[in-house]
Amino acid sequence: MTDVLEVRNLYKRYGGLVATNGVNLSVRPGEMHAIIGPNGAGKTTLISQLQGMVRPDAGEIFIDGVNVTATPAHQRAGLGVARSFQIASLIPDFSVLDHAAFAVQAQLGHSFRFWRRADREEILLAPAREAVEAAGLGARMHSPARDLSHGERRQLELAIALAQRPKILLLDEPMAGMGKQDGQRMTQRLADLKGRYSMLLIEHDMAAVFSLADRLSVLVSGAIIKTGTADEIRNDPQVRAAYLGHG
Amino acid sequence: MADGASRPIRAALWPALVLIALLALAPALSIWLDDPFTVKIATRIVIFAIGAVALDLTLGYAGLVSLCQAAFFGVGGYVVGILAWHQANSEAVLAGWMGSSELALTLPLAFLVAGLFAAAVGAVSLRTGGPYFIMITLAFNQMLYYGAVALQKYGGDDGLQIINPLTLFGYDISNRYKFFYLALTMLLATVLLIDRLARSRFGVVLRAAAVNETRAIAVGVAPWPYRLVAFAITGALAGLAGALLAASQQFISPADMAWDRSGDFVVMTALGGVATVWGPIIGAAAFIFTELSLSSYMQHWQLPFGLIILAIVLLLRGGLAQLVDLARGAKKGGEAVHD
Numbered sequence A: 001m002t003d004v005l006e007v008r009n010l011y012k013r014y015g016g017l018v019a020t021n022g023v024n025l026s027v028r029p030g031e032m033h034a035i036i037g038p039n040g041a042g043k044t045t046l047i048s049q050l051q052g053m054v055r056p057d058a059g060e061i062f063i064d065g066v067n068v069t070a071t072p073a074h075q076r077a078g079l080g081v082a083r084s085f086q087i088a089s090l091i092p093d094f095s096v097l098d099h100a101a102f103a104v105q106a107q108l109g110h111s112f113r114f115w116r117r118a119d120r121e122e123i124l125l126a127p128a129r130e131a132v133e134a135a136g137l138g139a140r141m142h143s144p145a146r147d148l149s150h151g152e153r154r155q156l157e158l159a160i161a162l163a164q165r166p167k168i169l170l171l172d173e174p175m176a177g178m179g180k181q182d183g184q185r186m187t188q189r190l191a192d193l194k195g196r197y198s199m200l201l202i203e204h205d206m207a208a209v210f211s212l213a214d215r216l217s218v219l220v221s222g223a224i225i226k227t228g229t230a231d232e233i234r235n236d237p238q239v240r241a242a243y244l245g246h247g
Numbered sequence B: 001m002a003d004g005a006s007r008p009i010r011a012a013l014w015p016a017l018v019l020i021a022l023l024a025l026a027p028a029l030s031i032w033l034d035d036p037f038t039v040k041i042a043t044r045i046v047i048f049a050i051g052a053v054a055l056d057l058t059l060g061y062a063g064l065v066s067l068c069q070a071a072f073f074g075v076g077g078y079v080v081g082i083l084a085w086h087q088a089n090s091e092a093v094l095a096g097w098m099g100s101s102e103l104a105l106t107l108p109l110a111f112l113v114a115g116l117f118a119a120a121v122g123a124v125s126l127r128t129g130g131p132y133f134i135m136i137t138l139a140f141n142q143m144l145y146y147g148a149v150a151l152q153k154y155g156g157d158d159g160l161q162i163i164n165p166l167t168l169f170g171y172d173i174s175n176r177y178k179f180f181y182l183a184l185t186m187l188l189a190t191v192l193l194i195d196r197l198a199r200s201r202f203g204v205v206l207r208a209a210a211v212n213e214t215r216a217i218a219v220g221v222a223p224w225p226y227r228l229v230a231f232a233i234t235g236a237l238a239g240l241a242g243a244l245l246a247a248s249q250q251f252i253s254p255a256d257m258a259w260d261r262s263g264d265f266v267v268m269t270a271l272g273g274v275a276t277v278w279g280p281i282i283g284a285a286a287f288i289f290t291e292l293s294l295s296s297y298m299q300h301w302q303l304p305f306g307l308i309i310l311a312i313v314l315l316l317r318g319g320l321a322q323l324v325d326l327a328r329g330a331k332k333g334g335e336a337v338h339d
């Protein structure tokens, strides 16, 4: 079976800094693949290249076997790539439901529909509600984004990505900055989603990552130094030296 | 919001309908006061309100500051003026067609031609963003302005007088009151149209991309084509308003297309409150009254009025419409949520 995501020899340079240094990576259907790495390792830059916001200098990206390296970001979303932002990227006036409905709308083809009220289209609202519930935000359905707490904003990021009905979820530190309790709830939510979506998960919380991921890759200074199961990563001397030792 | 119940006043349609109902009383007031000037002012308010409400689609909902609105307004005016001129002079416009002073034909044409101009201007301008977009639309405004000045045949700098009586479906429309209700009907249509557009999927894209383009692209929507269509609709409606102005004063001139008039439209829209359909109507009324005060006995009001407008635009980012929100204790919006 083809991998949902395959990355070959990806490079990205910012001036003298090599943010992505020859990355090879794959996500199998239904797999949760986690990426760990210290601050500034290039995790967000990698996700942005996979989603299309950032152009790589070299290398190739395949979604379901299709080369999307030159495909613009909005078209990649149409091919099933959804990403959540490490720094929540929302629309303050839009309610939680509005955000999810917008994501559903975007998946239903063009938006040159001028007459019907979008906020009454059940074809948008039903899947949107479902995504919001799945992200655990059901109680805040009609709250505008500007009224949400930090943790709720992270949940909304997940809800939007789910509403896109993605082939692959790229989650950039979904529990960053959350309190312990909220973080645990988010971990549980991701565990519930596991197997239903192919996921690339970036996360700092080691306990969460080791319990969730099928495979892990360790990214240091833009390069993947090791990919393997939780046990293989935990016991790898190179990883311990380069990363776990510091953390 | 799934239900309209908790929708804030700012986004509601009914205040616009109330304002239009109030405006509809202007002819009665004019007769009662025995002052024909009243209905003339009301007509001007209605015409500029059409341009301002239309601009709100681009400015308020799509978040794009265009300084080309007056040019499209003028294009519409010239369509009506030039076609009437050809009829009066029995000279073919093209392929033996002698022009027309029938508004049932020339108003839709003005709408279409201005829309096409706007589509062309938008196709170039929308490749840029922010301050560049403002500058490029301004440049296009000046280009079209000088284009009108260069129309020597149609009066050039002096403008174009419409000498033959204009008709609507064959009936003379030179009666002030009849014409007022024609313009008011167009305002009503504009308000209903913009309100529908703003709430449709199309409007959702405009509103989302105005605040957070990155998010729109991430979920799969490239805003460019939607912005272009919004810009063209705004320009087409400006053309309709300009056509009505030309018809109401039997005259159109390059002065109606000057760049500061484009700035006036932005002020009208921002003054009343962007992203509402009723704010720009109030803005247009306030603007026309200011214009009066500048040109008549109320001259000493000039400075205070200017300062009031400045204060409103600077302090209330939501325009006068935000006063309603503040009075109702609603929270104010604005900056994107980036934590």
Ligand SMILES: Nc1ncnc2c1ncn2[C@@H]1O[C@H](COP(=O)(O)OP(=O)(O)OP(=O)(O)O)[C@@H](O)[C@H]1O
Pocket (backbone or CB within 6 Å): A014, A017, A019, A037, A038, A039, A040, A041, A042, A043, A044, A045, A046, A086
């Ligand atoms: N647009 C840019 N221009 C220049 N340098 C950049 C840019 N984006 C990222 N970088 C640099 O690239 C490196 C990788 O950044 P990135 O945000 O991908 O790291 P990260 O692993 O996501 O870090 P964190 O754990 O803090 O989120 C950093 O040194 C960063 O400063």
Ligand SMILES: [Mg+2]
Pocket (backbone or CB within 6 Å): A043, A044, A045, A086
């Ligand atoms: Mg990061």
